[in-house]
Amino acid sequence: MSFIDADKRKFFNEVREKSGQPIDLCYQCQKCASGCIATGFADYYPNEIIRLVQLGQKERVLNSSSIWICSSCEMCGARCPNGINTAEVMDALKEMAIAAGTVKEKNVLLFHNTFLSSVRAFGRVHEASMMGLYKLKSGDLMSDMDFGMDMLKKGKLPLLPHRIKARGKIKDIFNKTAH
Amino acid sequence: MRLSYYPGCSLKATAKEYDMSARDACKGLGIELVELDDWVCCGATCAHSTNHMLSIALPSQNVALAQRAGMDLAIPCAACYSRVKKADYVLRNDDVMRQKVEDIVDFKYNASVNVHSLVEVVGQLGEKAIAEKVQKPLKGLKVVCYYGCLMVRPPQVTCFDNTEHPMFLDNIVKALGAEPIQWSYKTECCGASLSLTSKDVVHGMVGRIIDAAKEVEAMAIVTACPLCQSNLEMRQAKGTDLPAFYFTELIGLALGLPATKKWSNLHLVNPNPLLQSLSLAD
Incomplete structure (x- = not known):
């Protein structure tokens, strides 16, 4: 791709390198959008995200909800005639949006962070405390109480976490991969 | 048939009937599952959405454990399977990433263990x-x-x-x-x-x-x-x-x-x- 604007070129190159995907090959056949389950709930189709990246539209892409509502089901990539794994592009864009501080779907990121904190602490995710903490931090306290109580009664939410032996090693992996 | 078994976090809590039924069903079909000792969370969607390197390194620890146990790995949870299988795919096919991940996780990958979904294991019985x-x-x-x-x-x-x-x-x-x-x-x-x-x-x-x-x-x-x-x-x-x-x-x-x-x-x-x-x- 060629650009007059250096910033646009930089953004395009960064997304291509970070995702490892041949995004310059997209010719807008929209096969990805046809199979995407998230299109009705997000602001851009997957092919629009790719087009915006091709045009160096950093702000619009990194501020979009689509990159977060993408559930990484990988239908788009499996059907792309040009071998673009769009879910990998979406993941690269999420990381870039976090770095730029432009995360549109804040609760989605809050959930990811709460989940990973639990893994970092115990080596496994402790669902009961992770969900409780997420609800507390997001302010969404009351929803799903019926399901929570039902699961507690059925013994499906053990209150104490299992701590793995190799917790030191897991902390090490987190530290070595930290941005 | 004897396999390492990676239940994953959900099967220890919200999906415990999957864990119980997987163990019993496999026993009934003559498949012996040996739970991988000290397995770690695969990182799930949360890791790959926020940190690519972590999303490969974390499940690679399970590949390292499975390698040590010396048997192929069976995974009932589709999400865990997806992440551990992806890590194994990267370790198998990407020399640059393999070196980085081996350093981070402190092991030497030898491609000796295959990662299977539990459905695949059962299906292959015919x-x-x-x-x-x-x-x-x-x-x-x-x-x-x-x-x-x-x-x-x-x-x-x-x-x-x-x-x-x-x-x-x-x-x-x-x-x-x-x-x-x-x-x-x-x-x-x-x-x-x-x-x-x-x-x-x-x-x-x-x-x-x-x-x-x-x-x-x-x-x-x-x-x-x-x-x-x-x-x-x-x-x-x-x-x-x-x-x-x-x-x-x-x-x-x-x-x-x-x-x-x-x-x-x-x-x-x-x-x-x-x-x-x-x-x-x-």
């Missing part, structure tokens, strides 16, 4: 071998098999029979005497990773799947993923009462295993009335 073990055929039970996204995609990593129209779950269900109905939502995603954060979105995604299942007059959905199972039962419209079974629960029922009632009682949508109406449960 319909005939499964059918021979059946004591109580699941006669009259009409189901749709729901593969979801993570088990079959991306195709170059998972290598299942057919990404768009997989049949391995249907074949198992058929061998058990039930009737798998063909439908077009086999591999659509249910949005489980957004189930806590974006409920409206997920109600929409689950609604479409449930409607499609009802359209072909399915009595239940069969899954091989703890996130799909709980999401489909939790986020279907109130009053729908369409149960979602783990495929291992159906194996347990057909093999006449004693603990099946215990598993059914743990569901959010009670499957007992359906099973009783077909004389498949007391």
